[in-house]
Amino acid sequence: MSAEIIIANDVTVRYNSIDVLSNLSFTIKAGDYIGLVGPNGSGKSTLIRTILGFLKPLKGDIYVFGENSTELTNWDKIGYLPQKMSFFNPNFPSNVEEIVALGLLSKKNFPKKINRQDREAIDKALELLNIYDIRKKLIGDLSRGQQQRVLVARTIVNEPELLILDEPTTALDPEMREHFFAMMEEFNSLKGATIILVTHDIGSIGRYAFKLMYLDKRIIFYGTFDEFCKSEKMTTYFSASSQHIICHKHD
Amino acid sequence: MEVIEFLSYEFIQRALIAGSFIALACSLLGVQLVLRRLSLIGDGLSHVTFGGVALGLVFGVYPIYIAIPFVIICSLGILQLIDRAKIYGDAAIGIVSSIGIAIGILLASLAGGFNIDLFSFLFGNILAISKTEVIISIALSAVVLGAILIYYYEIFSITFDEEFAKASGINTKRINSIIVVLTAVTVVLTMKVVGIMLTSALLILPAVSAFQIAKGFKNSLLISSVIAMLSVISGIFLSFVLNLPTGACIVVINFLCLCMIFLFKKISQK
Numbered sequence: 001m002s003a004e005i006i007i008a009n010d011v012t013v014r015y016n017s018i019d020v021l022s023n024l025s026f027t028i029k030a031g032d033y034i035g036l037v038g039p040n041g042s043g044k045s046t047l048i049r050t051i052l053g054f055l056k057p058l059k060g061d062i063y064v065f066g067e068n069s070t071e072l073t074n075w076d077k078i079g080y081l082p083q084k085m086s087f088f089n090p091n092f093p094s095n096v097e098e099i100v101a102l103g104l105l106s107k108k109n110f111p112k113k114i115n116r117q118d119r120e121a122i123d124k125a126l127e128l129l130n131i132y133d134i135r136k137k138l139i140g141d142l143s144r145g146q147q148q149r150v151l152v153a154r155t156i157v158n159e160p161e162l163l164i165l166d167e168p169t170t171a172l173d174p175e176m177r178e179h180f181f182a183m184m185e186e187f188n189s190l191k192g193a194t195i196i197l198v199t200h201d202i203g204s205i206g207r208y209a210f211k212l213m214y215l216d217k218r219i220i221f222y223g224t225f226d227e228f229c230k231s232e233k234m235t236t237y238f239s240a241s242s243q244h245i246i247c248h249k250h251d
Numbered sequence: 252m253e254v255i256e257f258l259s260y261e262f263i264q265r266a267l268i269a270g271s272f273i274a275l276a277c278s279l280l281g282v283q284l285v286l287r288r289l290s291l292i293g294d295g296l297s298h299v300t301f302g303g304v305a306l307g308l309v310f311g312v313y314p315i316y317i318a319i320p321f322v323i324i325c326s327l328g329i330l331q332l333i334d335r336a337k338i339y340g341d342a343a344i345g346i347v348s349s350i351g352i353a354i355g356i357l358l359a360s361l362a363g364g365f366n367i368d369l370f371s372f373l374f375g376n377i378l379a380i381s382k383t384e385v386i387i388s389i390a391l392s393a394v395v396l397g398a399i400l401i402y403y404y405e406i407f408s409i410t411f412d413e414e415f416a417k418a419s420g421i422n423t424k425r426i427n428s429i430i431v432v433l434t435a436v437t438v439v440l441t442m443k444v445v446g447i448m449l450t451s452a453l454l455i456l457p458a459v460s461a462f463q464i465a466k467g468f469k470n471s472l473l474i475s476s477v478i479a480m481l482s483v484i485s486g487i488f489l490s491f492v493l494n495l496p497t498g499a500c501i502v503v504i505n506f507l508c509l510c511m512i513f514l515f516k517k518i519s520q521k
Contacts, residue, residue: 052418075420082414089286092411093461094468102408106419112404138466154415164418 003030005162005194006051011060013043013050020046022218024060028196030161033188035205036198038215044198045083047215048166051196052080064162075106079160081151083167083198091140096150099139100125103157125157128183144171152180156187163187163195177201181208202228202246257488266377266497269385270483272392273444274453276437278479279399281458282472283410283430288340290455292329292431295344296438297450299325299351303439304372304447305358314372315387318439325351326435330427375446375498377487388440395433402426407468444483445498453479456505463512478508 006028013021021043028034036044049055051062053069062069065077072078100122101114126132129149139147148171155163165184169177181197185208188195199205206212206225214221214234221227221234228234229247238246257263284290303318310317325347332343371379380388399406405426408416417423434454441450457479458471465471486501493500 054414054417073420075418078418080415080418082412082418089411091462092286092468093465093471094407094411095466098407098468099411102404102411102415102419105404105408105416105421108404111401114404136466 004028005030005032005065007063008051009060009062011050011057011062013046013055014058015046015055019058020217021050021057021215024219026213026219026222028194030194031188031192032211033185033195033209034197035202035209035212036196036215037200037202037205037212038220042216044215045166048083048164048196048198051164052078076158077161078106079103079155079158079163079193081155081163081165081168093138093140095136095138096126096131096142096153097122097135099150100135100153100157103154107158121157121159125153128156129153145173145176148172159191159193161193163193163197165195166198167200168197169199169201177204181205184208206247257491262378262380263487263491265380265382265385266487267484269380269388270377270444270487270501271480272389273437273440274457274479274483275476276392276395276433277441277453278457278461278475279396279472280430280434280437281454281456281479282461282468282475283406284434285455285458285462286410289344291341291451292326292344292434293438293441293454294451295329295348295351296322296326296435297442297447298348298355300439300442300450301373301447302351302354302358304442305355305362309358309362315384315439315443318442319391319436322435322439323432326431327428330431334424371446372442373447374496375442375444375449377444377497378491380443384443388443391436391440395437398429398433402429406430411468445501449498449502452502452505453483456502456509457482460505460509460512463509463516478505482508 004027008024008026011021011024012019024047036047038044046055050057051064051069053072056070064072065074067074101118103125104114104118104121105112123132126135129152131146131149131153134142134146139150142150148168152168155165163184169180172180181204184195184197187193197205197209202212206228209225211222211224212228213219214228220237221231223231229243235243284292299322300318303321304314306321307314307317329343329347332338332346333340338346405416405421408419408421409423409426413423438450441453445453457475460478461471461475465474482504483501486504487497489495489504490497490500
């Protein structure tokens with residue numbers, strides 16, 4: 001039986017006097033591939049940021065690798081891809097190789113240095129994401145899709161046990177999006193990494209993820225895609241036609 | 252005038268040595284500040300320096316000794332305003348810098364008005380730098396350079412993507428504090444080179460010039476350092492030969508460097 005990597009106990013997060021997450025309780029096991037879905041403003045990114053300890057719950061606790069999220073130290077086991085591409089300046093004077101190297105810092109002690117062995121890990125991540133040939137190019141000279149792949153390479157370069165990806169496919173075209181979901185599935189099955197992937201594309205993620213967590217300030221649904229499609233609760237939530245459209249895409 | 256003769260003057264040697272070290276510190280910090288859209292923190296802190304210098308002059312203490320701790324406290328105050336009071340960075344800089352200027356004006360007024368000393372701090376006078384000031388400049392610049400070297404990857408990560416840096420276990424608050432404290436120290440030192448009025452130019456211009464042609468982050472730090480040091484050295488030379496204010500010469504040369512690099516980039520892209 002797989003160990004539980006994340007345990008949330010009755011978590012409520014309040015921001016500007018409004019409960020953005022209410023009474024969330026769930027567990028995520030090692031090796032799970034979870035699609036975190038929900039409408040805009042449903043609290044998906046808030047949940048991610050709370051798991052990572054950037055936000056402190058008003059009530060309840062989240063444990064990640066057995067540590068309270070507000071006191072996390074196991075950063076070397078976590079790979080995180082933040083939501084907004086705009087978090088970084090697209091004209092930043094840095095090349096692909098330098099940016100991917102930043103993903104190794106969580107494994108480094110003070111003073112942090114990149115050695116020859118790290119170079120091999122960087123090359124491996126670049127090859128996996130098919131961006132080895134552009135490793136010397138400036139991030140600003142790349143397309144949005146290539147930039148996103150660079151950021152993904154930075155996230156997976158240290159081979160994390162838990163990958164948290166906040167809307168990683170927004171800048172990608174439909175073909176690249178499918179490729180991305182498949183690549184994460186491969187990363188999950190070959191490396192055994194636990195993945196939490198935030199997306200709006202329920203139909204596509206449903207094809208790859210083991211489970212869907214549908215969030216709308218609270219957990220509306222948490223189960224497999226088949227269960228999601230058969231769920232009467234979700235039929236009531238979406239309407240039968242919308243649920244059919246989402247699930248038809250899966251077929 | 253021959254270069255040998257120019258270099259034989261002791262005051263020129265002192266100016267070149269101190270100026271080069273300070274330029275190096277400015278250029279390395281400037282890269283982080285410009286990329287994080289905090290370029291004007293240099294300007295703000297230089298205004299605060301004015302208050303610190305006035306404080307020193309009023310109490311008869313050597314101004315740099317008062318200005319350094321005063322500016323460090325104010326720089327941390329800016330961070331607190333951004334972090335705790337949730338005030339935008341530019342507004343926080345504006346608040347602290349205007350208070351710095353106000354304190355300076357009040358103290359200068361209480362001390363009987365502006366005097367020649369305060370004027371030299373406003374517009375810089377590196378040719379008049381003393382031996383003690385050279386030693387202070389070298390020592391503090393070395394601290395700045397050492398800190399940037401030691402925390403290079405942490406600073407790089409935060410500058411590129413602070414959210415990701417946090418998730419890498421980097422103590423972003425501590426590194427941010429280190430950057431602003433280093434900036435505060437550098438701004439006070441730069442006052443002697445180009446003066447309070449032109450300090451931000453030495454932080455911003457070499458960095459912006461470097462970004463035009465750099466092929467990576469490390470590369471931009473290197474190019475920025477070379478431009479800053481060359482402009483200080485050539486500015487000192489030019490001001491001595493043409494009998495012009497040194498600070499203004501350094502800034503104008505920096506600007507010309509940016510124009511030339513920009514033109515070179517445009518032509519090479521065609």
